[in-house]
Amino acid sequence: PWAISITVPHNTAVLVTSADGQRVIEGPCVDLLEYEEVLAPMTLSTGTPKTDARTIRTCFLRTVGNRVSDRIRLETADFVTIDAKVSYHVTFDPQHRQSWFNHENYVELLCDHLRSLVRGRARGLPLTSLWPQLSEVIRDIILGEKTDEGRAGRLFAENGMRVTEVEVLSGEILDPEIAQLLETVQRESVALLIGDQQAREKLRSRKLRHELDKERLALDQEAQHGQSQLEALR
Numbered sequence: 001p002w003a004i005s006i007t008v009p010h011n012t013a014v015l016v017t018s019a020d021g022q023r024v025i026e027g028p029c030v031d032l033l034e035y036e037e038v039l040a041p042m043t044l045s046t047g048t049p050k051t052d053a054r055t056i057r058t059c060f061l062r063t064v065g066n067r068v069s070d071r072i073r074l075e076t077a078d079f080v081t082i083d084a085k086v087s088y089h090v091t092f093d094p095q096h097r098q099s100w101f102n103h104e105n106y107v108e109l110l111c112d113h114l115r116s117l118v119r120g121r122a123r124g125l126p127l128t129s130l131w132p133q134l135s136e137v138i139r140d141i142i143l144g145e146k147t148d149e150g151r152a153g154r155l156f157a158e159n160g161m162r163v164t165e166v167e168v169l170s171g172e173i174l175d176p177e178i179a180q181l182l183e184t185v186q187r188e189s190v191a192l193l194i195g196d197q198q199a200r201e202k203l204r205s206r207k208l209r210h211e212l213d214k215e216r217l218a219l220d221q222e223a224q225h226g227q228s229q230l231e232a233l234r
Contacts, residue, residue, distance in 0.1 A: 003032045006039065011064040013092070015040040015101040024097055026063070043105050048085070049073075050111040061100060066090040069169075070111045072138075074122035076130055081174045082122070084134060088114070088142075089165035096160025103159050110161065114154075117141050127173075131182065135168035142166050 008014055008027030016023050018037045025031050033039075039059040047054045049071040068088045075081050088110065092100050103109045121141050122130060130137060143151035143166055154163040173179040 003034075006031050006033060009060070011062060013061045013063050013100060014059050015061075024100060026097075040101060041104075042101070045105060045107045045111070050107055052105075052108065055105070061092070061106075063092040063100070066092075068107055068110060070115070072115050072118050074119045076122055076127045077124055078126050080127045080178055082127075082131070082134070083172045083174060084118075084138060085169040085171075086138065087167040087169055088163050089167075091162050091164055093155065093160040093162050096157075099158065099160045101159070106159055106161055109156065109158065110163070113156070114142055114163070127178070127182070131171070131173070134171045138168050139166050 006014065006016075006025070007030050008025050010028040012027045014025050016025060016031075016033060016037050017040050018034065020036075022040070041057050041059055042061065043055045043057050045052055045055055048069050050068070066089070068090055070086055070088070072084045072086060073081060074084065090110065118138055118141055121137070125137070139151070140146070142163060143153055145151070153165075156162070173182065
């Protein structure tokens with residue numbers, strides 16, 4: 001008699017299948033495979049952006065602390081193309097444990113669906129509205145709008161995958177002329193804001209000095225009045 005043991009690391013799961021059915025094993029643990037049981041493989045997209053041209057095969061699914069990076073190419077309402085590099089924080093909901101392995105390539109499912117959502121929303125926004133708040137717009141689309149309790153996240157009912165956080169690592173306008181023009185406009189806007197702030201500070205300083213001068217004059221007049229009354233008493 002013999003048996004094959006499988007070591008499942010922490011925060012990792014595997015799917016064991018046989019002619020009689022299937023079972024999910026969560027780590028950390030060491031499990032013995034029954035007769036005819038085999039590990040179900042997965043094919044995961046790699047690279048940035050994620051693509052089927054570069055994949056890896058594995059039997060281990062990372063259920064907690066999973067990070068998936070991707071690059072989203074989107075087009076605004078005024079036909080400006082933007083590349084956004086993002087990083088998704090992904091966990092697998094324990095309540096959907098039996099669905100974790102429903103998709104052989106969960107990375108492809110994740111990236112394709114979220115790309116479609118972001119591109120669809122971007123097509124309705126002009127560049128001047130989207131670019132200054134690119135990060136917040138993408139996070140609102142994927143995670144839901146921010147409330148007092150935070151963001152709801154996005155659950156994939158197909159396999160129990162939940163996106164808990166999105167980091168927008170960078171954004172790039174692919175048309176160099178538009179990128180340069182927008183940078184110039186933003187630089188001028190910042191310069192104007194700084195100039196306005198300086199003007200407000202100067203005005204506040206002048207008002208303060210004026211109030212101090214008035215108080216000093218009032219004190220001088222009060223002192224002179226007191227001195228006059230003292231001399232009259234003499």
